[in-house]
Amino acid sequence: MDYATLLKESGLKATFQRMNILDSIDKQGHMCVDDIYEEVTKVHPSLSLATIYKNIILMQENGILVEVPIAGKKSKYELAKTDHMHLICTECGDVEDMSCLETTDKIFHDLTQKEHFKLNKRQVNLYGVCEACQTQAAS
Amino acid sequence: MDYATLLKESGLKATFQRMNILDSIDKQGHMCVDDIYEEVTKVHPSLSLATIYKNIILMQENGILVEVPIAGKKSKYELAKTDHMHLICTECGDVEDMSCLETTDKIFHDLTQKEHFKLNKRQVNLYGVCEACQTQAAS
DNA sequence: ATAATTGCAAATTTTTTGCAGGTTC
């Protein structure tokens, strides 16, 4: 589905700014506010940080964006998608998605149910060093 | 081990402020900067926020404290302990620890190894509604 | 035409920094 439709379905207007924010996040995968600002101002120099902040909040409320909080860094944002885990490289900051297994999903579900906890959202962040950074360090 | 020893082993002086910060976090489990400030100033009114910020950074560097980043909220901090997951109640903000299973640990290890990712730290946050808040909502 | 949205500037909140005085070892 294109961004315009995605926005309109939530009752949000399909502005140039919003389309470009979504487009950037989609291409890069995971971006913090400053990443978005830097990227989108390339094609739309008048974009203000205030607009990014306002839209990130709005789009989260409408289930279009999801926050990915990261230890020691500013949160990144990604397009809402099916459940997955994050491989976060502590060297270069890159975030990669990795699909969840039914096994772990079931385990989380069962464990929380035993505690009478109503589970709504899972967030699995695995911190380490990505292949590229390992290779680089070895040279 | 007592806090004084814990600090000294890292080459940090066992000040009244640090002991109280650690004591509060230990008792409450998970606290953000403001929680700590509010709690510790009860027994030590002159404590400054700057001191809390400085010490949180220092104690993280020395492996005494660990950051728990939480979507939509300020990060909380906990004492470093064996690996575990977090049940985060989105109603009351409470965070409960739940021990990890070897099963999931192994799964994460295997999955990341297949990607040639050097896994250092796992962070599992499960968001939902705790039993207490469910009960309250029902009444 | 209308209501929503933008971008600016200002306000607020959060975090960091420098340094003089005080504390721990």
Add this chain to the structure above:
DNA sequence: GAACCTGCAAAAAATTTGCAATTAT
């Protein structure tokens, strides 16, 4: 006594807000 720490105040960084002008529908 020396090095380290604290607390203050000021600075810097991050985020939010109000509002007039603009834009999408």
